[in-house]
Amino acid sequence: MLSSMQRGLISGICDLMQQTTMHRAAHSTTAQQTRPQSQSQSQPQPKKEILPEDSCLVHLPIDFKLHRLEHGPDTLVSLKRKEASLYLRQLMALRRLEAAAAQLYKEQLVRGFCHLYTGQEACAVGVCAALRPQDNLIAGYRIHGWAYLHGGLSAQAVLAELTGRASGCARGKGGSMHMYARHFYGGHGIVGAQIPLGAGIALASKYQQLDAVCVALYGDGAANQGQLFESFNMAQLWKLPVVFVCENNNYGMATSSWRASSNTNNYTRGDYLPGIWADGQDVLAVRSAIEFAIDYALQRGPLIVELCTYRYAGHSMSDCDSVYRSRDEVQEVRRRHDAVERFQRLCVDQQLLSAEHLQEIALEVRREMELAVKAAKSDEELPLTHLWSDVYADNALQGKIRGVLGQQLEHLRTTPGREKPTKCVLQKASLNTST
Amino acid sequence: MLRSRLTQAACAAQRAFSTSPRVLAAVKQMTVRDGLNSALDDELARDDRVLLLGEEVAQYDGAYKVSRGLWKKYGDKRIIDTPITEMGFAGIAVGAAMAGLRPVCEFMTFNFSMQAIDHVINSAAKTFYMSAGAVNVPIVFRGPNGAASGVAAQHSQCFAAWYAHCPGLKVVSPYDTEDARGLLKSAIRDPDPVVVLENELMYGTAFPVDDKVTDVDFLVPIGKAKIMRPGKDITIVAHSKAVETALQTAAELAKKGIEAEVINLRSIRPLDMDTIFASVRKTHHLITVENGWPQHGVGAEICARFMENEAFFELDAPVWRCCGVDVPMPYAKTLEAHALPRVPDVTEAALKVLGGKARSK
Numbered sequence: 187m188l189s190s191m192q193r194g195l196i197s198g199i200c201d202l203m204q205q206t207t208m209h210r211a212a213h214s215t216t217a218q219q220t221r222p223q224s225q226s227q228s229q230p231q232p233k234k235e236i237l238p239e240d241s242c243l244v245h246l247p248i249d250f251k252l253h254r255l256e257h258g259p260d261t262l263v264s265l266k267r268k269e270a271s272l273y274l275r276q277l278m279a280l281r282r283l284e285a286a287a288a289q290l291y292k293e294q295l296v297r298g299f300c301h302l303y304t305g306q307e308a309c310a311v312g313v314c315a316a317l318r319p320q321d322n323l324i325a326g327y328r329i330h331g332w333a334y335l336h337g338g339l340s341a342q343a344v345l346a347e348l349t350g351r352a353s354g355c356a357r358g359k360g361g362s363m364h365m366y367a368r369h370f371y372g373g374h375g376i377v378g379a380q381i382p383l384g385a386g387i388a389l390a391s392k393y394q395q396l397d398a399v400c401v402a403l404y405g406d407g408a409a410n411q412g413q414l415f416e417s418f419n420m421a422q423l424w425k426l427p428v429v430f431v432c433e434n435n436n437y438g439m440a441t442s443s444w445r446a447s448s449n450t451n452n453y454t455r456g457d458y459l460p461g462i463w464a465d466g467q468d469v470l471a472v473r474s475a476i477e478f479a480i481d482y483a484l485q486r487g488p489l490i491v492e493l494c495t496y497r498y499a500g501h502s503m504s505d506c507d508s509v510y511r512s513r514d515e516v517q518e519v520r521r522r523h524d525a526v527e528r529f530q531r532l533c534v535d536q537q538l539l540s541a542e543h544l545q546e547i548a549l550e551v552r553r554e555m556e557l558a559v560k561a562a563k564s565d566e567e568l569p570l571t572h573l574w575s576d577v578y579a580d581n582a583l584q585g586k587i588r589g590v591l592g593q594q595l596e597h598l599r600t601t602p603g604r605e606k607p608t609k610c611v612l613q614k615a616s617l618n619t620s621t
Numbered sequence: 622m623l624r625s626r627l628t629q630a631a632c633a634a635q636r637a638f639s640t641s642p643r644v645l646a647a648v649k650q651m652t653v654r655d656g657l658n659s660a661l662d663d664e665l666a667r668d669d670r671v672l673l674l675g676e677e678v679a680q681y682d683g684a685y686k687v688s689r690g691l692w693k694k695y696g697d698k699r700i701i702d703t704p705i706t707e708m709g710f711a712g713i714a715v716g717a718a719m720a721g722l723r724p725v726c727e728f729m730t731f732n733f734s735m736q737a738i739d740h741v742i743n744s745a746a747k748t749f750y751m752s753a754g755a756v757n758v759p760i761v762f763r764g765p766n767g768a769a770s771g772v773a774a775q776h777s778q779c780f781a782a783w784y785a786h787c788p789g790l791k792v793v794s795p796y797d798t799e800d801a802r803g804l805l806k807s808a809i810r811d812p813d814p815v816v817v818l819e820n821e822l823m824y825g826t827a828f829p830v831d832d833k834v835t836d837v838d839f840l841v842p843i844g845k846a847k848i849m850r851p852g853k854d855i856t857i858v859a860h861s862k863a864v865e866t867a868l869q870t871a872a873e874l875a876k877k878g879i880e881a882e883v884i885n886l887r888s889i890r891p892l893d894m895d896t897i898f899a900s901v902r903k904t905h906h907l908i909t910v911e912n913g914w915p916q917h918g919v920g921a922e923i924c925a926r927f928m929e930n931e932a933f934f935e936l937d938a939p940v941w942r943c944c945g946v947d948v949p950m951p952y953a954k955t956l957e958a959h960a961l962p963r964v965p966d967v968t969e970a971a972l973k974v975l976g977g978k979a980r981s982k
Contacts, residue, residue, distance in 0.1 A: 322720065357753040364751040371719055372752065376743050382709050383744060386716020393672070393698065393722060416709025423704070576754035577788050579812035583844030584891050587788075592929055601754035 241266040242536045246471045253454040253461035253490075259478035263470050270538040273311050273469050275547050277526045280307040280331040282555040283341055284499070287330060287348055291503045295563060296348045299362045299375075301328040302499035308525035309433050309493045310335050312472020313401060316480060322371060322391065322400040324384040326408060327363040328433075328497075329373030337367030341558035351565035358568055359576075378404060378411030381430065385417045385488075388428035399427040399483045401476070407438020409452050418456045418488070425487035429479040430456070432490060433466060435497040440510040453492035466493030467523045470532075496523065575600045648829035653795070656802035656830070657687045657763075657819065661725065663837050664809040665695050668723060671809055674701040674714055675727030675764070684729045685765060685824055711737030711762070715744045718760035718814075725809060728764035731780045731818060738783075745814035746789030761808045765821035766794070767861055767912050768961055774949035777957075779913030781860065784816045785890040786917070791843050792889040794818040796864040798828040800887055803841025811843060818889075820862045846893035848900070852880035854978070855906040855971050858897055858923060860886040863910040863962065870910075870967040879979060881971065889919055897923065898932040905937040906978075908970045912961050915944035938974045943967045 241264050250258040284302045291300045303310065306328075314335040317323065323336045330348070333339050339355045347354030347365055355365045363373040371387055374380035384402025391398040408414065409432055421428050432452040436443050443450045453461030460482070464475040475491050482489055496519045500507040507516075533539040539547075574587045574595040581597035589595045651659075664671050677684045679692035679702040692700040703710040707728065714726035728734040734741065745758045768777040785792045791813055795801040801819065808815035833839060849864060850871050859867040864885045871881040882900050886893065901907050907927070909920030920942035927933050927940055943962035951957055972979045 324716070356751060356755070359753045360751045366752040366755050371716070371756070372748070374744075376739055379712060379739055379744060382712025382740070383716035383719065385709075386713035386718070387720040388716075389713055390717040390720035390722045393717070413708045413712060416704075416706040417713065419704060419706065420709055420713060424701075572753075577750055578791070579749055579754075579757040579759075583842055583888075583893075585844070585894070593926070599754060 240268075242538060244470055244532065244536070246465070246468065246474065248465040248468065248471065250471070250475060251451075251453065251463035253451075253456075253463075254458070255460045255462065255489075258462060259464070259474040261474070263474050265470060265532075265536065265538065267538045269315070270533045270536075271543065271547065273315060274526075274529055274533060274539065274544070275551060276311045276314070276335060277307045277469070277529055278548055278551045279341070279554065280310060280334065281526055282551050283330055283334060283344065283558075286341075286345060286555050286559045288499070288503070290345065290349060290559065290562065296362070296503075297350060299327070300348065300503045301330075301362065301501065302497070302503070303328050303331040305498035305519070305525070306433060306435055306466065306495045307331065308469045308529065309431075309466045309472055309495050311525075312466075312469040312493075313431065313476050315469065315473040316476035317401065318398075318480070320369070320396065320398040321480065322369045322384075322387050322398060323403070324371040324380045324387060324400065325373050325403040326377065326380055326405060327373050327375050328405070329363065329365060332403070333365035333367065333370060333373070337365060337370035339365065339367050339370075341555055342561045345558050345562035346565050349562045349565070350567060351562060352568045353561065353565045357572065359572065378408035378413055380404065381408070381411070381414050382417045382420075384430075385421045385426055385428050388421070388426040388483075388488075389424065392424075392427055397484065399429055399480050401429045401431050403431050403433060405438060406432065406434040406436065406443040406447065406450075406452060407441070409434075409438075409455065410447055418459050418490075421488035422456075422458055427483045428488045429476065429483050430459075430488060430490045431476070432492040433495055434492055435495050437497070437501065437510065439501045440505065440507070442510065451492070453490050456488075456490045459488055459490050461490040461492065463492045463494065466495030467525045467528060469525065469529050495525075571598060572600065574598060649831070649835070650827040651798045651802075651830045651835070652825055652827045653798050653801045653819070654685065654687055654824040656798035656828075656834075657805055657824075658689055658691070659835070660802045660805040660809070661688060661691060662694070664806055665691065665699060667837075668809075669699075670721065670723045671725065672699045672701060672717075672722060673725045673727060674703055674710060676703055676705055676729050678702060678727050683727070685821060687819075687824070688727070707733050707736035708740065711740040712744060714760055715740050715758060715814075718745070718758045719748065719756055723759050723761075723809060725761045725763060728762065730769070730776060730821065731764050731766040732776050732778065734762065734764070734780065741784070741790070741814070741816070742787050746787050748789075749813065750789060757812050758814050759812045760814045761805070761811075761817055762814070763805065763808070763817035763819060765824070766818035767820050767822075768945070768950055768957075769821045771952065771954065771957065773952040777950035779818075779861075779911065779945070780816075781818055781889045781911070781913055782918045782922075784818075785892075785919065785922070789814065790890060791815045792818065793843055793887060794820075794860040794889050795841075795887065796820075796823070796859075796861055796885050797826075798830055799834045800841060800847075800885065802830075802834060803839055804843065804887060807840045807843050810840070815843065818861065823862055823865075841887065844888045844891035844893060846887055846896040847885045848896070849883040849885045850881070852882035852904065854879045854881060854904055855908065855975055856882045856884060856897065856900040856904045857908055857910060857967070857971065858884045858886060858920075859910040860889060860919065861912065863912050866962060866964055866967055867910050869964045870971065873964055873968045874971055877972075877979065879971070879975065886919070892922065892926070894923075894926050894930070897926075898930065898935075901927075901932055902935050905935055906971075906974050907936065907940045908943060908967065908974055909940065910943045910962055910967055912945050915942055915947055918942070918944055920944055937978075938976060941970045941974050943970050
C-alpha cells in the first residue's frame with residue numbers, strides 16, 4: 187500500500203516515469219540542419235544507419251503539456267557535437283560542484299545554509315543553453331549551479347563564496363544564497379520574493395527597449411506565495427518579457443507538492459498565463475521549452491514553464507529527508523531518470539561523443555573542481571574593514587557607522603559598483619508639449 | 622515709541638511667519654503637494670530612467686493628487702497605474718531599480734507599505750551590502766506617513782522608526798514645501814534606496830518659497846537637519862508635522878521670555894546629530910517631539926546618542942521626549958486629538974526640563 191508521501195509522487199516524478207515508459211522507444215535521427223522544420227516532426231527517420239555527423243536530430247521522449255497554447259515548443263530538436271560536449275561538461279560540472287560544496291560543508295567550512303542542486307542539473311543546463319547573452323536571470327536560494335552557468339562565475343568564485351572567503355563572488359559577504367554577476371541578479375533567500383523582482387528586471391528591459399527577457403526561477407515550494415500571483419497579473423497586464431520557470435522538484439522543504447498545492451500542475455496556475463510543462467530531467471526538452479518561451483515572451487508577454495525534476499539531496503544540508511521520502515524513491519529516480527546519465531547515454535547512442543571523450547570531460551571537470559576547492563579552502567577571509575564597507579553607494583553626509591560600542595566606524599566603498607552616473611537624457615524643454 | 626512699535630510688529634510678523642506660514646501673502650506660496658509634484662516633474666524631465674508607479678498615480682492623478690498632470694505629460698510608459706497589490710509592485714519596482722531604472726514607488730499611504738516591507742528591507746536595503754557593492758538599488762519609496770485625521774488605527778501611524786532602524790535605507794521626513802521638494806529630488810537622484818515619509822495633513826499647506834527653492838536644480842541634502850528658528854534657552858527637535866507643533870510651542874515659550882531653538886530633522890537616517898549637539902552646546906536643554914510611538918522611536922534614538930556622546934555633559938537637565946501616546950490611534954475625535962503631542966504638552970515638557978531656569982525668566 188502506498189504511503190501518503192509516496193502517493194504524492196504520482197503527481198510528480200512518477201508521472202514522468204510513466205511517460206518515459208510509454209516513450210521509451212523514442213526515435214532519434216541524424217541530420218545536418220540545426221533547427222528542424224515543423225513538417226519534419228511527423229516523419230522521423232530511422233537512426234544509426236550512417237556514421238555520425240556533426241549534429242543529430244532527437245525526438246524528445248516525453249511530450250510537452252500545454253496550457254492556453256495552441257502550439258508548443260519543438261519536440262524534434264537538433265544537437266550538435268559541440269553542444270553535446272558543452273552540455274555534458276556543464277552537467278558534470280554542476281554535479282561535481284555540489285559534491286564539492288557538500289564536502290566543504292561536511293568539513294565545516296561552509297556555514298549556515300547550503301542547498302544542493304544535485305539531481306536538477308538538466309534544468310539549469312537546458313535553460314542556460316537557450317538563454318542569449320543579454321538575457322537576465324534571477325533565482326531562489328538553490329543557486330550554486332545557476333551562478334556558475336548563467337552568471338559565468340568560476341567554480342572558485344562560487345565555492346569561495348560558500349567558504350566565505352575574499353575570492354568569493356560576493357567576497358564572502360553574501361554566502362550560499364546571494365551570488366551576483368552581470369545579467370544574474372542573484373539568488374534570493376526569501377521564498378518567492380525573486381518573482382516580482384524578476385518581473386521588474388523584465389520591465390526595465392522593456393522600458394529600455396532591450397531585446398532581453400528575464401527568467402525568474404521558483405520552486406514548487408514558492409508556487410503558493412501570494413506575490414507570485416501578483417506578479418503574474420502585472421506581468422500579463424503590462425506584457426513584460428518574463429519567463430516564470432517553476433522547477434518542480436516535488437518537495438518544498440519537507441512538504442511534498444501535493445500536500446502544499448491544491449493544483450500541482452504548476453504550468454496551469456497562471457490562469458490567463460500560457461504554460462508549458464516539460465521534462466526537467468532532459469536538457470534538450472528544457473532547452474526547447476525555454477527557446478520557445480523566450481520568443482513568446484518577447485513577442486507576446488509572460489508565460490510559465492514548469493520543469494518536472496527531482497532533488498537527490500535534502501532541502502538543505504541539515505535536512506533529514508528520510509522523514510518525508512523513502513530511500514527507494516530517491517534511488518528509483520537516480521536509476522531511471524538521472525539527468526547526467528540520460529544525456530550521456532544519448533550522446534553515446536547518437537555517436538556524438540565517444541567513451542574517451544566522456545572520460546576526458548570527466549577528468550577535466552574533476553581537475554577544475556579540485557583546484558577550485560583548494561583555492562576556496564586556502565583563500566583568506568576579508569579584512570575586518572569590510573564589515574562596515576558597502577552599506578551605501580553614496581556615503582555623503584552619512585556620519586559614522588555605529589560599531590558594537592560606539593559611533594566610530596567610517597563608511598567605506600570598496601568597489602565602483604554597477605550604478606551609472608546620473609545622466610540628463612531629456613531636456614525639460616522637449617517635454618513641455620502635452621500639458 | 623514709533624520705532625519700538627514697528628519692532629514689535631516685525632517681531633509679531635516673524636512669529637506669525639514661523640507658526641502660520643499663510644500670513645505673508647506677498648511672498649510666492651507653494652503647497653507641499655505642489656512641491657512634491659514639481660519635484661517629480663523636474664526629475665522625470667531630467668532623467669528618462671525615472672518612472673513613477675503605484676495605485677492611482679496615473680489616470681486618477683494620485684489618491685492625494687501629488688502626481689497631478691504627470692500622466693498626461695509623460696504617458697503610460699513612465700507613470701504607471703498598478704493594481705492594489707503592494708508586495709507585487711514594490712518588488713517589481715525594486716527589480717527595475719536593480720536593472721538600471723530609477724523608480725519612484727508610491728504607497729497610497731505608508732500603512733500599506735507593511736504589505737511590501739520585505740521588498741523594502743530584504744530586497745532593496747540589503748542588496749548592495751550582500752553583493753559587496755556590485756548591485757545598487759536606486760529606488761524611492763514615497764507616500765503619506767503618520768497620523769491622518771479620523772481614519773482610526775490601521776491608517777494612522779508613523780513609520781519613521783521602523784524604516785530608520787534598518788541599515789542600507791535612507792529615510793527622510795519633510796515638513797514644509799522646501800523640504801518636500803528638495804528632499805524628494807535628492808532622493809530620486811540618490812543611488813541608494815530612500816524612504817520619503819510625507820505627511821497627508823501637510824499636503825494642502827502652503828509655504829513661502831523663493832526662487833532658489835523653485836530652481837530646477839534645487840536640492841536638500843539627505844542627512845542634514847535645518848534650524849527653523851534659532852534660540853538660546855532650549856532645543857526642540859522634531860520631524861514632519863511635529864515641526865509645526867515645535868514652532869508653535871516656541872512661539873508660546875517666547876511669550877514667557879524663553880527662546881527655543883527648533884530643529885527640523887529632515888532626515889531620520891542618517892540622523893544629523895552634529896546639528897543637535899551643536900545646538901545643545903548652546904542651550905543645554907533638549908526635548909524631542911514626534912507623532913510616532915515612544916518605544917524605540919526617533920526621540921529614543923536621540924536620547925541614546927546623547928548618552929554615548931560627550932555632548933551629554935552639556936545637558937543641564939535630562940532630555941525629555943514628547944511622543945504619540947503608546948496606544949493604537951483611536952477614531953473618536955477627542956481621543957484622537959489627545960493621542961498626539963499638542964502645543965500645551967510640549968510647552969509643559971519644555972518648562973519642566975528648564976525647571977528653575979524657566980521660572981527665573
